[in-house]
Amino acid sequence: MDERPRYDAKLARILQVAAGVFAEKGYHRASIRDIAAATEVSLSGLYYYFESKEALLFLIQRHCFGTILERAQAELDGVDDAEERLRIVVRTHLRFFLNNMREMKVLSHEAEVLTGRYQDEVSALKRKYAAIVSDILRDLRGERDGPDLRIATFTLFGMMNWIYTWYKPGKDPGAEALASEVLHIFLNGFRSGAATEADEAEAEHGDGAPSIWRG
Amino acid sequence: MDERPRYDAKLARILQVAAGVFAEKGYHRASIRDIAAATEVSLSGLYYYFESKEALLFLIQRHCFGTILERAQAELDGVDDAEERLRIVVRTHLRFFLNNMREMKVLSHEAEVLTGRYQDEVSALKRKYAAIVSDILRDLRGERDGPDLRIATFTLFGMMNWIYTWYKPGKDPGAEALASEVLHIFLNGFRSGAATEADEAEAEHGDGAPSIWRG
DNA sequence: TTGGCGATCGAACGATCGTACGAACCCACA
DNA sequence: TGTGGGTTCGTACGATCGTTCGATCGCCAA
Numbered sequence: 001m002d003e004r005p006r007y008d009a010k011l012a013r014i015l016q017v018a019a020g021v022f023a024e025k026g027y028h029r030a031s032i033r034d035i036a037a038a039t040e041v042s043l044s045g046l047y048y049y050f051e052s053k054e055a056l057l058f059l060i061q062r063h064c065f066g067t068i069l070e071r072a073q074a075e076l077d078g079v080d081d082a083e084e085r086l087r088i089v090v091r092t093h094l095r096f097f098l099n100n101m102r103e104m105k106v107l108s109h110e111a112e113v114l115t116g117r118y119q120d121e122v123s124a125l126k127r128k129y130a131a132i133v134s135d136i137l138r139d140l141r142g143e144r145d146g147p148d149l150r151i152a153t154f155t156l157f158g159m160m161n162w163i164y165t166w167y168k169p170g171k172d173p174g175a176e177a178l179a180s181e182v183l184h185i186f187l188n189g190f191r192s193g194a195a196t197e198a199d200e201a202e203a204e205h206g207d208g209a210p211s212i213w214r215g
Numbered sequence: 216m217d218e219r220p221r222y223d224a225k226l227a228r229i230l231q232v233a234a235g236v237f238a239e240k241g242y243h244r245a246s247i248r249d250i251a252a253a254t255e256v257s258l259s260g261l262y263y264y265f266e267s268k269e270a271l272l273f274l275i276q277r278h279c280f281g282t283i284l285e286r287a288q289a290e291l292d293g294v295d296d297a298e299e300r301l302r303i304v305v306r307t308h309l310r311f312f313l314n315n316m317r318e319m320k321v322l323s324h325e326a327e328v329l330t331g332r333y334q335d336e337v338s339a340l341k342r343k344y345a346a347i348v349s350d351i352l353r354d355l356r357g358e359r360d361g362p363d364l365r366i367a368t369f370t371l372f373g374m375m376n377w378i379y380t381w382y383k384p385g386k387d388p389g390a391e392a393l394a395s396e397v398l399h400i401f402l403n404g405f406r407s408g409a410a411t412e413a414d415e416a417e418a419e420h421g422d423g424a425p426s427i428w429r430g
Numbered sequence: 431t432t433g434g435c436g437a438t439c440g441a442a443c444g445a446t447c448g449t450a451c452g453a454a455c456c457c458a459c460a
Numbered sequence: 461t462g463t464g465g466g467t468t469c470g471t472a473c474g475a476t477c478g479t480t481c482g483a484t485c486g487c488c489a490a
Binding site: 004006010041042044045048 | 437438439
């Protein structure tokens with residue numbers, strides 16, 4: 001019941017095409033007329049599928065974020081080891097990122113545009129996703145000293161979400177290789193405790209940089 | 216000669232206030248009328264100081280990027296050790312970032328807006344700055360295997376430039392502490408050789424992604 | 431065939447945008 | 461005191477924006 005295959009399919013196509021337009025020109029610079037031209041739907045015809053430009057952006061972001069959360073949770077299901085869980089999250093994130101770069105660019109770049117309940121709902125998804133990563137990092141760190149969880153989490157997201165600003169398909173490596181590079185840097189960096197840090201600094205450079213976190 | 220202290224000072228103030236308006240509302244959503252209100256200069260009066268809205272954004276970005284480059288080069292002067300050079304760059308970058316967050320947000324968030332010669336000139340500054348970091352990383356890596364330089368460079372910039380999306384002054388630590396966290400994760404991760412990584416990768420995906428760093 | 435409803439459209443409205451133009455202002459210097 | 465050029469402003473123009481509204485289309489049930 002309540003199924004409208006025709007409606008749903010066309011809405012999905014509109015969201016996809018509109019995401020491309022927003023990704024290319026930016027949300028504010030792109031006009032509904034641009035989206036009408038790209039989707040081959042008339043200007044007023046579009047408003048049968050969403051009630052405002054902001055609602056259109058909201059639908060794109062919610063669908064995109066919902067899919068990411070779904071996939072991450074599905075891939076994480078049954079896996080207990082913290083390190084393996086982190087590898088899964090990064091790989092899943094980057095796979096989805098590169099396969100849906102236009103949507104992800106809209107998600108990353110137009111994060112502050114939504115207002116009111118639109119913003120509330122997307123922010124809730126965002127917090128949920130960040131909490132998954134943060135919990136993994138807490139588990140991974142264990143009782144040892146280590147980087148602040150909030151900073152480490154956002155730093156990892158920065159490494160991944162910044163990609164849309166420089167990634168060139170064809171030129172740059174695919175999701176798996178990219179995930180390996182990111183995981184190598186982040187994982188080895190995050191796991192190395194303050195003690196290790198001191199040892200390495202001593203052995204290689206004798207630089208005398210003290211422990212960052214102790215006490 | 217060619218000095219107009221009154222003109223220069225007022226232009227500088229306009230750039231600063233306009234950067235705040237752009238940071239808050241976004242370049243396209245902010246109107247020249249918003250900037251006129253914020254600067255307390257009349258709408259048409261602003262056009263005595265810049266010839267178009269795009270030129271205004273260009274002046275902001277060039278001034279901001281020019282200052283960063285200047286400071287980085289000054290701080291790096293005379294320092295040879297690669298690791299110390301990286302520490303200096305990250306510290307300088309984050310110090311400037313937190314002290315000029317509005318300008319840096321405009322620089323990061325409105326990177327694709329400029330066109331033509333405006334874009335060319337800012338892109339040149341950006342490449343110059345990225346090359347400094349990339350050269351340091353190459354030096355730091357030496358002859359060993361290690362992450363791809365292009366990816367590592369952009370990954371580091373991602374860690375730093377993503378900050379404007381989550382940083383809360385007062386709540387989050389200052390530039391020095393932030394730089395320590397970022398440097399700890401990135402430096403230890405970047406320096407750790409491929410051997411460690413290979414051990415880890417072995418345990419999981421027979422997926423056919425052998426050595427991460429081809430060749 | 432016909433009635434009705436989901437789906438689509440053309441045309442227009444008011445608002446806001448970036449920018450241009452000419453007059454008026456202010457102040458150092460003749 | 462007058463004058464000229466650097467500086468500031470009020471006003472308006474044309475373009476484009478998001479959104480609305482009533483008419484019309486296509487298709488399936490009666």
